Amino acid sequence: MSYQAQAKSTQQKYVVDLSDPAGHSWQVDEPVEKGGGDTAPNPMQVLLSALGACTTVTLQMYADHKGWDLQEVKVDLLLDPEEPKAGEPRQIVRQVHIAGALDDSQKARLLKVAESCPVHKLLVGEINIQTALELN
Template sequence: MKNAASKTILSRDSYKAIAFSRSHEMNMDRPIEDGGNDISASPIEYLLAAIGGCVSMTLRVFANHKRWDLGEITVNVLQKNKLTSSGLITSLVEEISFEKEVTQEQKHELLIMAGKCPVAQLLKKETNIQSIIK
């Protein structure tokens, strides 16, 4: 997998941010209740969407290799927070569905492949984030 890069610029007066990746531009904002203007998805919502997009693409590549017709693939990613005596525990749940019928054996194989999505793998393993102020 190639190294990826992104550049983000936050506006002076609000929480509106514009992120640039390759030749693409993505707007981000915070919900109104969090002080933003809600003009686009939040960074967390983009992260959840990235997981869903990656899982669905990973499954499409696998299904095409197996010559399985899954039809449309839907991945709904939910963030769940639970307060415990140890603190806040966050978990993500991927609800995956297919337009076409799949057998139990196919479901088993597809579930294994869903776990191989590079975005989810990045989050599951320890990732070092180094912040540098220039």
């Protein structure tokens, strides 16, 4: 399956309109200290939210498939809790909170399932980004 999204600059400094072929639209903006207006999440927050959303949906789908009583999922994410030293990888800390009548083996399984969500796999795997410049 392939996915598409488009990013387009706006008249507002650092505000970017995002859209997809299905007609969904959203925006990103930079914080005031970086020259933006802080009117929307910044790009890194959007990246983190994609991981959080994917984790949540993956756990819900898995629990539904198994017939487990997973009542709520909340995912807290933090990028670079400590500034990485030169040459060290960036770090995302993901804390998954679940509610429901689940035994210890079900909880352990959900933790493993969280690591198999598609966005997690994309972020930890090798990825090649091909970039081309087209002048209008």
